[in-house]
Amino acid sequence: MATAYISTPLGSTKLEGDENGLSSVTVLEMDEPESKIIPEVLVDAAYQINEYFKGERQNFDLLINPEGTEFQKKVWNSLLEIPYGKTMSYLELSKNFGDVKAIRAVASANGKNPLWIIIPCHRVIGSDGSLTGYAGGLHRKKWLLNHESPSKQQSLF
Incomplete structure (x- = not known):
């Protein structure tokens, strides 16, 4: 499972996923340093989330793989x-x-x-x-x- 941290207007955000898709996006209560290198499987998610916060994206086009019932x-x-x-x-x-x-x-x-x-x-x-x-x-x-x-x-x- 790959992990990356990005900064958003609402706080540090943790991304997790693998080749099967994005499994978790979590806003954190404590600041984490932004990842210097984003794992390849998370690059598109980080990019699209940044576009969303800039007001340039309304819909996400990502492979998702959340765990749940x-x-x-x-x-x-x-x-x-x-x-x-x-x-x-x-x-x-x-x-x-x-x-x-x-x-x-x-x-x-x-x-x-x-x-x-x-x-x-x-x-x-x-x-x-x-x-x-x-x-x-x-x-x-x-x-x-x-x-x-x-x-x-x-x-x-």
Whole structure:
């Protein structure tokens, strides 16, 4: 498994993956020095993440290989369908998933997403429009949603 660290506006970010795809993108609470050499299998991911933060990329085109249960992977695949600049509530997500009663399981799978930003779990909000739980911290979720907002003059949250 190859590892690299890159700097983003939201903190040091750890990338992990191999020839089978990107398996983890994690924002860290403590700063790590940026990798001087990015392993070949992570170069494209580092490049695309940097483009995203510069406002030059809205969709990622990467081979991904997150580890999780089949249920989690189904939830993560449904997160990939939320367009850039849009949000969806946990209730809507569970309805789209096919079972409104699965809202807690869907929310739990959302919280275990190992591919920060790539699988856009930050685009899921409370039914009342509020920011709710985010593994990377609500301040990062707010930043990401504002970054993706089509109206840059006005903050969504």
